[in-house]
């Protein structure tokens with residue numbers, strides 16, 4: 001008998017490396033493809049109507065408008081990876097947006113301290129979700145639905161009427177209106193993601209989402225990991241809230257409400273599995289940009305904003321069905 | 335064991351349990367059971383399905399805390415807070431229900447917790463696959479692609495990765511809960527070589543299996559459990575005696591006689607041009623009342639064949655004739671309704687068969703709900719009666735039909751899966767490793783059941799990772815090699831050695 005008792009006689013046909021990479025990242029690749037397509041369609045419509053290609057202004061405003069959603073979607077991704085879902089996104093953004101509009105003022109040092117405190121407030125909100133889900137063993141959807149209302153209520157207390165102000169210097173630092181410099185922050189987020197992917201925490205997040213029981217049997221501290229996931233997500237929503245305030249140069253305690261839904265849309269479009277364990281922040285960022293592009297396209301198609309959510313939903317359904325089909329093709333082509 | 339003997343064994347043991355008890359709700363899984371395994375010893379743990387073997391292993395491996403009693407390491411009581419804590423004490427466990435993470439690669443699974451890292455800490459993701467490849471090769475495994483997802487490889491391969499993950503950490507105490515349940519002989523030989531290496535180096539190995547030949551070939555000592563209690567520890571014991579202790583009754587000769595296939599039995603399933611690997615094609619026919627075995631080394635396309643005949647996914651280009659009529663089986667529903675009804679009992683009960691959170695009853699009656707309902711409403715009384723009957727017939731050990739299947743012991747879960755298709759009354763049965771993880775007495779019941787089913791004219795296509803079963807339970811055996819039928823064996827040539835020889839013929843040459 002040969003030395004290796006498990007070797008197969010027939011040459012063990014291994015799939016080429018490229019096939020593994022394609023198959024294991026089909027969600028991300030699909031998201032990038034849809035994004036490219038939507039950019040082309042938008043650019044085409046823009047060119048036809050304006051007689052030129054979208055320039056600095058259009059690109060900058062698209063990036064600046066997408067920043068809050070992209071950040072919220074990254075947070076949502078981290079939660080969804082653990083087989084959770086976070087509906088409190090909107091409430092946390094409302095609250096942090098209101099705080100930013102009221103307290104951002106004064107010296108640079110003061111503004112930095114205030115910004116950090118707001119991020120901490122978001123993290124604290126996430127921590128509450130995490131404790132209830134992790135320690136309390138409650139359903140994420142129920143917990144975050146409840147905290148969504150709580151945070152929304154708090155936001156109204158903080159800022160009963162839209163208003164407040166964000167200093168112009170602060171705005172131009174985060175969301176320069178002439179150049180898409182905010183992309184730097186997204187690049188930082190992507191870098192952070194790569195770091196997470198290469199850390200113990202990242203491995204644990206994915207492990208829990210893959211199979212919670214198996215992860216525990218492998219020694220993963222599931223409760224702690226869940227708590228950390230919701231907390232990081234909360235901090236990211238806070239950053240989204242700050243960006244939103246900077247963009248609007250003022251605050252509104254209801255402006256974040258829509259992000260609960262759109263962050264989930266972006267995550268799904270970005271190829272993150274709602275069953276957990278599969279997905280990436282880069283995909284979520286793509287998903288966020290796709291969502292914005294859809295809105296832009298609808299605008300240029302002169303579609304009544306009242307029907308906007310109808311079309312958003314339609315695109316989501318098409319993308320999900322399409323994604324499922326592609327996934328099946330990749331698997332059966334093995 | 336007497337109390338004094340237990341105390342003596344405990345004090346020298348690498349790992350021991352002192353009078354541990356564990357209950358799950360109303361089920362007492364362990365009743366003040368003692369256990370001790372010494373360094374350098376291979377200690378087998380045997381018992382019927384539900385005897386409490388896995389529960390004991392989970393206690394020793396830190397997966398569960400005991401209700402009462404204590405776990406001792408080297409004579410000192412310890413409290414293990416989890417498997418990570420156990421690992422720090424040098425304990426490594428292969429659990430019965432596999433714990434590979436399906437959407438992560440083989441390399442990520444294998445190296446979890448000990449990934450190659452850069453100086454400042456980040457994991458070198460690019461280095462994972464080469465490292466895994468080297469680690470596996472060091473253990474003599476070259477056929478598993480470290481870049482594949484765990485969900486893409488076969489159950490036997492998953493079991494090997496799981497074992498490899500634990501043994502590369504070189505534990506002082508190695509707990510193996512039915513590690514061989516889906517392995518074929520060569521893979522078992524591979525595992526035993528690794529076990530011997532480790533035990534020679536002083537590792538205490540605890541091993542469970544329902545295959546007696548494995549127990550006798552690897553175990554230095556054997557502890558028998560019945561109903562959550564230890565009933566004896568032996569240096570050597572013969573099979574009949576052990577079975578009597580395990581079951582509390584005598585179980586007769588293992589393999590029942592095969593009912594003859596009538597000469598005029600019609601072919602109920604004919605397969606032609608089936609390609610298992612996209613290359614070479616095979617064909618065969620299965621007659622009513624016949625048990626046709628499919629043998630061969632792991633990974634030769636058995637799984638593809640069985641799943642393919644059930645349409646999950648279908649075999650490309652294959653021509654399938656069921657009960658004389660050409661049939662297209664594109665999905666499982668086609669198979670279930672095809673002419674005479676085709677049923678598949680798969681190997682991966684966790685992933686492919688059972689709905690773990692649902693009750694035993696719901697799992698049993700799932701495919702026949704249509705028949706059981708009137709105007710869309712399920713007839714509860716009939717459902718309850720049928721499920722009670724099948725629970726009694728197969729001896730499924732459960733507190734009641736309403737118990738979630740996930741709470742049953744591994745072997746009893748397998749019986750639920752089998753019972754489902756008996757209820758569905760399918761005429762063509764695809765049995766893929768149905769005795770996986772099933773205890774001796776129940777195996778015997780399943781064998782008798784197979785004979786009865788064949789006697790009633792049902793046709794059975796049978797794969798088993800246990801070659802002895804193929805040799806004794808089949809009218810004919812087709813040995814697969816490289817996606818083709820290499821040999822067809824019939825009595826008097828049909829013997830386990832002949833099957834193994836045919837399966838490996840060109841494995842040795844190449």
Ligand SMILES: Nc1ncnc2c1ncn2[C@@H]1O[C@H](COP(=O)(O)OP(=O)(O)OP(=O)(O)O)[C@@H](O)[C@H]1O
Nearest residue numbers: 358363383384385386387388389741742743744745
């Ligand atoms: N999580 C659980 N919830 C409820 N009951 C359980 C649970 N785990 C095990 N049991 C019960 O405890 C008893 C012992 O189960 P265990 O898994 O230890 O048996 P086993 O000897 O390993 O059997 P097998 O050979 O079938 O694997 C069984 O009656 C089982 O139904």
Ligand SMILES: [Mg+2]
Nearest residue numbers: 387388430744
């Ligand atoms: Mg068990």
